[in-house]
Amino acid sequence: MKGNQTMTQNCLGTIRSSYSKFSEKEKKIADYILEKPETIIHRTINEVADDLNIADATVFRFSKRIGFKGFQAMKIALASEVITPVRSIQEEITEEDIEKNLTEKIFKLNIRSLQNTLGSIDNQSIKKAIDLIQHANRIEFYGSGLSSIIAMNASFKFMSIGMKASACMDSNLQTISASNLTKNDVAIIISHSGSNQDTITILKTINETGAKTIGITSSLNSPISLNVDIALYTSTEETENLPAGFSSQITQLALIDALCSSIIKIKKKLPQK
């Protein structure tokens, strides 16, 4: 890996983790970047220095200090870290373009949902969820309708990374599975609205067993969010173009992937038994 030209160093992360070691001016620069990372990528080192009333050399030194070859290299790294909204330059929409525009709309909707979810994620909750999952005897996923497929999907993924995980798509089987949980198990309940009646009923059963519960919903005040140990929130927008619940799947999956990747990381670090 060493010296690989195409690798880009994590800029924002480095800035955050080195922040305490920075000098006064360096902190000024760090604040500037952390506050609005997307502005710096369209500015020259001079403009940045002017904005901050410091010498350009100081900005340059900052770039080197956090590990880059120079200012340019830092800008490039920032550009790949920061999410820049894609400009849409559709002048005139013709009949022919209906599919194109709809496709674009749906993709952008999903991109926004992911951005919003990421922005509103509660790291403490994520951390707690990972702790629970990591120490769980087994993980069981629950969901109804479209969410039952996400549950199935999630169970496949956790299985494939070596966890004892499962999910049933059938509601009756889910009830049976729920009643067989123990204190050492973790139940992950997925529901877009957070108020699906079948799922609420199953959650009651789960709570009687003493198993730990994690909810993934788009509504923090829903019955499900209020009755789980840890409520994770996925931000989604409704659109006239799709039935409710369609687009929340994508943020749900992203959240599940994020949990998976953390578990993978933790497992790698643990001594192999």
Added chain:
Amino acid sequence: MKGNQTMTQNCLGTIRSSYSKFSEKEKKIADYILEKPETIIHRTINEVADDLNIADATVFRFSKRIGFKGFQAMKIALASEVITPVRSIQEEITEEDIEKNLTEKIFKLNIRSLQNTLGSIDNQSIKKAIDLIQHANRIEFYGSGLSSIIAMNASFKFMSIGMKASACMDSNLQTISASNLTKNDVAIIISHSGSNQDTITILKTINETGAKTIGITSSLNSPISLNVDIALYTSTEETENLPAGFSSQITQLALIDALCSSIIKIKKKLPQK
């Protein structure tokens, strides 16, 4: 939206769609960028010109031609579009930050995948796919492993918008279902790699029936892409943090949602029978 400084133009997308209008040298540059977009972002305009044995002014003109202020601006745009594996030499990441950073990484990975897929979507293919689906007698989804769940997911969605759709997760049942297709049916084959052996075998069976085929893969030169009527492409990047195929699910779902939304729109416009 006009003139918004923080907006970045889609570079790869523009290059692809203007390709035919390019001159000889411009095509040379386009090829260079499309082939390995991540190299250019660490090179100067001079190095690029040298690599291609052309004048730097020509490279500069290319940047302008596709709509950028200059070479730098194009580089920045490319950097945000291209997937650069993030180097992990963070000296000391506190234990606390692991989950946060990973979650952020996974979300941004997915956002980039969606952006890249959107940027490289071939509208003609989408249009044709929608035509096929719209006029199909029934739609059958096929996929193996993780993709089988996406197939199931997709069939649920198309069913819920009133189409005759189905999918089996079991590979043997898929084969049986495949052999029962007719000329008036549409088979949608989902495979991240495009080279899953089970799925290839099923595709052969499908092709014998004369049913129309739509492939959804991340590789345009894969056996599956080359043997379907319409190949749809989802751009995804690999990450060390997740097993291969995890993140392609999200772009696959977004594509399926996009197809769904177009069908919904068309159905709304048709006179109700």
Added chain:
DNA sequence: AATTTAGATGAAAAAAATTTTCATCATATG
């Protein structure tokens, strides 16, 4: 308290990279 030293900073110079200008060439057009 005075002196030294190390690091931080800015100003200016130097170098590098980008952009513009201009001349030339090829190709198409009347």
Added chain:
DNA sequence: CATATGATGAAAATTTTTTTCATCTAAATT
């Protein structure tokens, strides 16, 4: 065949980045 148009490269001009050097500040040492 002459002319116009657009593409290209070379070189100049400009801008941006990087380096160097001098100064300043604050901590450490005497």
